[in-house]
Amino acid sequence: MGAMASHPRVFDFSSAIVRRPGRSVVHGLTSHSGPAPVFERIEAEHDAYISALRSAHLDVTVLPPLERFPDSVFVEDPALVFPQVAILLRPGAPTRRAEIEEIAPELSKRFSSVLRLTEGFADGGDILVTPDCVFIGLSARTDVAGAADLQRLLDSLGLVSRVVNVPAGTLHLKSDCSLVDEQTLLATEALAGSGLLARFRLLVPPAAENHACNAIRVNDTVFMRAGCPRTAEILQKHGLDVVPLAASEIAKVDAGLSCMSLRWFDPRRSVPL
Numbered sequence: 001m002g003a004m005a006s007h008p009r010v011f012d013f014s015s016a017i018v019r020r021p022g023r024s025v026v027h028g029l030t031s032h033s034g035p036a037p038v039f040e041r042i043e044a045e046h047d048a049y050i051s052a053l054r055s056a057h058l059d060v061t062v063l064p065p066l067e068r069f070p071d072s073v074f075v076e077d078p079a080l081v082f083p084q085v086a087i088l089l090r091p092g093a094p095t096r097r098a099e100i101e102e103i104a105p106e107l108s109k110r111f112s113s114v115l116r117l118t119e120g121f122a123d124g125g126d127i128l129v130t131p132d133c134v135f136i137g138l139s140a141r142t143d144v145a146g147a148a149d150l151q152r153l154l155d156s157l158g159l160v161s162r163v164v165n166v167p168a169g170t171l172h173l174k175s176d177c178s179l180v181d182e183q184t185l186l187a188t189e190a191l192a193g194s195g196l197l198a199r200f201r202l203l204v205p206p207a208a209e210n211h212a213c214n215a216i217r218v219n220d221t222v223f224m225r226a227g228c229p230r231t232a233e234i235l236q237k238h239g240l241d242v243v244p245l246a247a248s249e250i251a252k253v254d255a256g257l258s259c260m261s262l263r264w265f266d267p268r269r270s271v272p273l
Contacts, residue, residue, distance in 0.1 A: 011217035022065035028253035041249035092141030120145025125172030137173025214256030
């Protein structure tokens with residue numbers, strides 16, 4: 001395997017943690033008003049998601065399901081990870097707060113330092129890491145106190161951060177945007193029009209494909225929601241390698257692609273260039 005550059009990009013990853021969905025996932029938190037999700041379909045989408053991460057040369061740790069916690073498949077929300085440091089967050093939904101202690105031992109095995117949020121609440125879905133700033137979105141799941149405490153921790157790591165407001169009616173900051181290269185975000189029209197992320201080049205899909213804005217850049221590939229052809233075309237015209245992933249079933253419990261994994265670059269490993 002080839003060695004990666006000594007200073008990896010923020011979307012260069014070698015490792016990931018995911019958690020299998022339990023059958024209780026069909027009772028997860030949701031804003032969806034249609035038919036209930038089918039567990040077997042969620043399971044199939046999650047299996048394909050794991051395969052996609054592995055196809056991008058990530059070493060994927062698959063944790064067992066936690067039936068007591070329907071939303072525990074969304075491992076990004078209780079934690080934030082960087083190459084050598086993890087931060088345990090405090091999810092805004094009361095039913096998810098005990099998930100922190102479930103993920104904590106796994107992070108302690110893999111990171112030399114594990115910090116912990118102690119004030120307020122913050123979900124990983126509200127945290128967008130870019131090359132020179134960590135954006136923290138205020139939402140129904142991330143409050144002012146949690147954002148301030150997270151800024152304190154990030155400052156101790158030498159990381160610049162900025163608190164922004166999530167557009168009205170949006171679950172998480174990353175429901176509305178994703179980093180697709182070092183200068184470019186895929187963003188909904190509402191977020192693009194807010195001016196909050198004006199320093200970036202913004203790619204804006206049609207409103208009917210807003211759900212595609214939660215994509216993930218993994219090394220040299222952008223994984224995005226299947227069934228969004230205009231968004232795929234926009235990304236491809238921008239010169240990006242795009243892989244669509246089915247997520248329509250798990251989206252019924254408010255899932256996005258980013259929330260189903262914790263991804264980081266482990267300097268002890270290498271991935272193909």
